[in-house]
Amino acid sequence: MSTFHDPCFDYQGGTLFAEDVNVQNIVNEFGTPCYVYSKAALVRQWQKLDRAFSDHPHQICFAVKANSNIAVLNILAKLGSGFDIVSAGELHRVLRAGGDPRKVIFSGVAKSKSEIAFAINSNIKCFNVESLAELERVQTVAEQLSAKASIGLRVNPDVDAQTHPYIATGLEESKFGITMDAAFEAYEAAKAMPNIHIHSIACHIGSQITKLSPFRDAVEKVFALVNQLKLAGIDIEQLDLGGGLGIRYKDEKLPSANDYIEVMLEQMRIANLDLPIAIEPGRYISGNSGILLTTVEYLKHNDSKNFAVVDAGMNDLLRPSLYQAYHQISNIQEKPTKAKKSYDIVGPVCESADVLAYDHPIDVAADDVLAIQSAGAYAFSMASNYNSRPRPPEIMVDDDQYHLIRKRESYGDLTSTESLLP
Ligand code: LLP
Numbered sequence: 001m002s003t004f005h006d007p008c009f010d011y012q013g014g015t016l017f018a019e020d021v022n023v024q025n026i027v028n029e030f031g032t033p034c035y036v037y038s039k040a041a042l043v044r045q046w047q048k049l050d051r052a053f054s055d056h057p058h059q060i061c062f063a064v065k066a067n068s069n070i071a072v073l074n075i076l077a078k079l080g081s082g083f084d085i086v087s088a089g090e091l092h093r094v095l096r097a098g099g100d101p102r103k104v105i106f107s108g109v110a111k112s113k114s115e116i117a118f119a120i121n122s123n124i125k126c127f128n129v130e131s132l133a134e135l136e137r138v139q140t141v142a143e144q145l146s147a148k149a150s151i152g153l154r155v156n157p158d159v160d161a162q163t164h165p166y167i168a169t170g171l172e173e174s175k176f177g178i179t180m181d182a183a184f185e186a187y188e189a190a191k192a193m194p195n196i197h198i199h200s201i202a203c204h205i206g207s208q209i210t211k212l213s214p215f216r217d218a219v220e221k222v223f224a225l226v227n228q229l230k231l232a233g234i235d236i237e238q239l240d241l242g243g244g245l246g247i248r249y250k251d252e253k254l255p256s257a258n259d260y261i262e263v264m265l266e267q268m269r270i271a272n273l274d275l276p277i278a279i280e281p282g283r284y285i286s287g288n289s290g291i292l293l294t295t296v297e298y299l300k301h302n303d304s305k306n307f308a309v310v311d312a313g314m315n316d317l318l319r320p321s322l323y324q325a326y327h328q329i330s331n332i333q334e335k336p337t338k339a340k341k342s343y344d345i346v347g348p349v350c351e352s353a354d355v356l357a358y359d360h361p362i363d364v365a366a367d368d369v370l371a372i373q374s375a376g377a378y379a380f381s382m383a384s385n386y387n388s389r390p391r392p393p394e395i396m397v398d399d400d401q402y403h404l405i406r407k408r409e410s411y412g413d414l415t416s417t418e419s420l421l422p
Pocket of ligand 1 (some may be wrong): 066204207208242243244245276280281284346378
């Protein structure tokens with residue numbers, strides 16, 4: 001069995017290939033650290049979700065925060081994808097990538113007046129509103145623009161997504177969404193606002209969810225609320241059931257796209273509803289569609305540890321440091337497993353937390369290139385310039401071709417927006 005989670009990355013003749021490209025060729029041309037994405041993997045993952053709906057009316061809105069490169073967004077837009085955004089910057093990216101604003105949902109707890117105005121002027125589909133104060137602000141801005149803004153309320157169904165606490169959002173103590181109790185009154189308030197159109201109801205309970213039961217519990221509660229609203233004369237036109245379906249990082253057993261979508265359709269039948277569904281997947285589509293390549297600078301040993309010091313750090317891939325996340329790391333040259341030793345794979349950043357993997361079994365020598373898996377979501381998009389490290393390039397593989405979709409930053413880029421005092 002391949003050690004790679006996505007079939008678009010695998011060894012051929014002992015060397016790692018991305019689709020039909022030898023990744024060593026990418027390393028030779030662009031150096032490391034460097035991100036490599038597979039177009040075929042992205043398309044397949046999007047289509048798995050799309051097909052799982054069969055003929056049920058639906059809209060997949062890719063969560064831009066997972067991977068916001070415009071080439072990625074453009075590939076998905078061409079498939080018919082919509083987008084879930086959380087900032088005006090993300091909206092700018094979607095428009096720049098050729099995305100259809102009529103398929104854009106604007107989520108997030110802190111939308112500013114100027115962001116709301118930009119989104120209304122761009123004709124987005126819907127705002128997912130997260131508080132009464134925000135609802136009032138959308139009404140005010142829409143009125144100033146003589147526009148009507150479509151909204152959904154993001155409700156918080158108070159279910160435990162059973163994931164890392166930093167990426168669980170559906171519990172009552174979370175800053176996200178409106179409680180179920182408050183939602184009813186908020187919808188009544190929305191109904192009375194002249195520049196607001198009630199479009200949907202939204203819920204997103206967290207990310208990297210590996211079981212179906214939290215989704216089932218959440219939609220059951222949301223659908224009950226939709227029926228209550230209907231009785232009160234408030235008609236919901238669309239159900240936005242968020243993102244959150246997990247992927248394999250290590251050896252997780254995961255529900256299939258079909259099972260995941262079927263849970264929603266089944267609960268909808270039970271609730272006697274028949275409405276279009278939007279979902280906002282990020283990680284499921286892009287997570288295992290990308291890898292991060294990094295070169296071993298030095299091997300270092302002490303009495304208790306072996307260290308492989310690599311040229312990618314927590315500024316390039318924050319997940320291991322921030323969430324203690326596991327990312328599978330392999331040598332791009334296949335080596336006999338019997339020579340594997342345990343290494344802490346550490347980056348160059350001056351922080352003790354700059355560890356990409358602890359006690360990772362790998363056969364490695366200085367100058368070898370390693371592939372860090374599951375780096376297509378929340379990887380480059382969370383990268384920073386900490387320690388004044390230029391951010392890595394991104395490369396998209398398509399069959400036997402590869403394309404630079406973002407240049408490596410230069411030292412000049414690091415200071416280009418700064419200035420000295422006069
Ligand atoms: N919709 C909303 C409203 C969200 O907040 C999120 C993710 C998504 C959709 C997409 O969720 P996904 O399908 O990708 O699980 N940086 C963290 C993940 C943060 C997720 C934030 N919200 C990580 O690296 O694990």
